[in-house]
Amino acid sequence: xxxxxxxxxxxxxxxxxxxxxxxxxxxxxxxxxxxxxxxxxxxxxxxxxxxxxxxxxxxxxxxxxxxxxxxxxxxxxxxxxxxxxxxxxxxxxxxxxxxxxxxxxxxxxxxxxxxxxxxxxxxxxxxxxxxxxxxxxxxxxxxxxxxxxxxxxxxxxxxxxxxxxxxxxxxxxxxxxxxxxxxxxxxxxxxxxxxxxxxxxxxxxxxxxxxxxxxxxxxxxxxxxxxxxxxxxxxxxxxxxxxxxxxxxxxxx
Amino acid sequence: xxxxxxxxxxxxxxxxxxxxxxxxxxxxxxxxxxxxxxxxxxxxxxxxxxxxxxxxxxxxxxxxxxxxxxxxxxxxxxxxxxxxxxxxxxxxxxxxxxxxxxxxxxxxxxxxxxxxxxxxxxxxxxxxxxxxxxxxxxxxxxxxxxxxxxxxxxxxxxxxxxxxxxxxxxxxxxxxxxxxxxxxxxxxxxxxxxxxxxxxxxxxxxxxxxxxxxxxxxxxxxxxxxxxxxxxxxxxxxxxxxxxxxxxxxxxx
DNA sequence: AAATACTATTTCGTATAGTATTTTGACGTC
DNA sequence: GACGTCAAAATACTATACGAAATAGTATTT
Numbered sequence: 386x387x388x389x390x391x392x393x394x395x396x397x398x399x400x401x402x403x404x405x406x407x408x409x410x411x412x413x414x415x416x417x418x419x420x421x422x423x424x425x426x427x428x429x430x431x432x433x434x435x436x437x438x439x440x441x442x443x444x445x446x447x448x449x450x451x452x453x454x455x456x457x458x459x460x461x462x463x464x465x466x467x468x469x470x471x472x473x474x475x476x477x478x479x480x481x482x483x484x485x486x487x488x489x490x491x492x493x494x495x496x497x498x499x500x501x502x503x504x505x506x507x508x509x510x511x512x513x514x515x516x517x518x519x520x521x522x523x524x525x526x527x528x529x530x531x532x533x534x535x536x537x538x539x540x541x542x543x544x545x546x547x548x549x550x551x552x553x554x555x556x557x558x559x560x561x562x563x564x565x566x567x568x569x570x571x572x573x574x575x576x577x578x579x580x581x582x583x584x585x586x587x588x589x590x591x592x593x594x595x596x597x598x599x600x601x602x603x604x605x606x607x608x609x610x611x612x613x614x615x616x617x618x619x620x621x622x623x624x625x626x627x628x629x630x631x632x633x634x635x636x637x638x
Numbered sequence: 639x640x641x642x643x644x645x646x647x648x649x650x651x652x653x654x655x656x657x658x659x660x661x662x663x664x665x666x667x668x669x670x671x672x673x674x675x676x677x678x679x680x681x682x683x684x685x686x687x688x689x690x691x692x693x694x695x696x697x698x699x700x701x702x703x704x705x706x707x708x709x710x711x712x713x714x715x716x717x718x719x720x721x722x723x724x725x726x727x728x729x730x731x732x733x734x735x736x737x738x739x740x741x742x743x744x745x746x747x748x749x750x751x752x753x754x755x756x757x758x759x760x761x762x763x764x765x766x767x768x769x770x771x772x773x774x775x776x777x778x779x780x781x782x783x784x785x786x787x788x789x790x791x792x793x794x795x796x797x798x799x800x801x802x803x804x805x806x807x808x809x810x811x812x813x814x815x816x817x818x819x820x821x822x823x824x825x826x827x828x829x830x831x832x833x834x835x836x837x838x839x840x841x842x843x844x845x846x847x848x849x850x851x852x853x854x855x856x857x858x859x860x861x862x863x864x865x866x867x868x869x870x871x872x873x874x875x876x877x878x879x880x881x882x883x884x885x886x887x888x889x890x891x
Numbered sequence: 892a893a894a895t896a897c898t899a900t901t902t903c904g905t906a907t908a909g910t911a912t913t914t915t916g917a918c919g920t921c
Numbered sequence: 922g923a924c925g926t927c928a929a930a931a932t933a934c935t936a937t938a939c940g941a942a943a944t945a946g947t948a949t950t951t
Contacts, residue, residue: 401711401934403699427902437936439695442903446656446696450703452800458654459902459943472796479797482735543725544732547705548801655904680933690905695934712912714933 403440410444414453414464415556417563425454425462451553467564468557473633476554477626481619483549484533487540488602488618492611499539503603506532510596522562525592530555532599536606536618558629564636598624656693663687663697667706667717668809670816678707678715704806720817721810726886729807730879734872736802737786740793741855741871745864752792756856759785763849775815778845783808785852789859789871811882817889851877 410430413419431441445462448454456462468476491499506528513524533555537546598621605614663683666672684694698715701707709715721729744752759781766777786808790799851874858866 439935443695443699446699447703450700475795475797478795482739486735542728542731544728692904
């Protein structure tokens, strides 16, 4: 028995190990520390994270429900592959169904708290512009995730909020981005255009474009312009679909 | 080629225990064998199902992701409560966002396989009419679940299909129904109207109404009438919302 | 080369023990 | 009686070891 020399005289642990494990494994998937489509060995993972199998099993079960990990009976777990072009398009079509509606609803019932939250989020996006290029990408995807999530929450509809969260769309986008980046690091000049596609839309220019579109949405919502908010959101999602689509195609060649 | 020496004899039920456990616990929630909001003791459940804790924990972790079970750190699992009126309305609003679209898409790309599946499902609904009243309710909810699920699948959009499945809307409706039924069994005459509300709409008359609405949707989809399919689906969901809504209110008084 | 047999690895489930935390309930104080 | 304290019981959580069964890989036979 590991005698556990002084587990630090801290207060009671707020969460449980299986929850922390869930977050850690999710982060490992996000960052390609576990590559898309790779096998996930429970023993190895337990060893790596310094925990026993039990919390790992629970975490993987939840991640499977999330669609981030696939389970094959008697063959074990593996991470899901990158989105195919079809899944990518399906995902954006789905977003087009619920997010414009969410923006419309938000405009109809926005209050001071919501306005403050939206303003704060836009502020964080603008400060992200000051980061270096590589950090900007991550910062912008995170801002984008928070911004869209925030609007579904302001809409007030639990089902809509949950179903949006479950798509993990920004996690998938980030994985696609990382895949494109690693293509670059390979000495494969033929994939040069992937660089263009992804960087072009995630770099400063695109960051400012995203901010501009987000600002239009925020403005419409905060002024109670429901139809305008709906239209702005629809345009924004369509716009990012158009931006990403060629890159997604390239990666799924 | 694997040897496969006829394991058919006693049939090793051991496919993957944790999956079977998941289904069993889900069924127990559906049937109120575990009441809404009740604590779920892992030891007791393991004992009851005759398995060890491991598969139980995995099943509960997945059910938590499904929103059928809630987990509180260091306090354990418990089933989620019945839908509140707000959650009920949110759920139907969500369905109104995605299902009419799914019907529309289905009409645009219906093929022979889809037509056959829709026809078969309608047939099963009609045979359900021959069952006794109590059996009819369950049969109709199951038909309803399959019918709507089928259409999201025919629409071809994975995100839409998955997000619809995850709502478990028919499971929640069935739990509401069972709750109403048990209200009846209590000697509480004041809840008499709950009986009316639920039975009125699930009995023969409502069954035939549901069939009629489903038939309109099927017909529009199979004939490629996309706008008609969308309208019919919208009308159907709105109609069932109107039917259920007073009952849901009564239960959440 | 194809089918079979054997071995190694891995998954899946069980059992058990130990720790951490909550819950319970008795007890005493105000 | 209301309220807080504190120990005991119950329960949740984690660790670990073991074994059965399936898969995967390798060797052998036909």
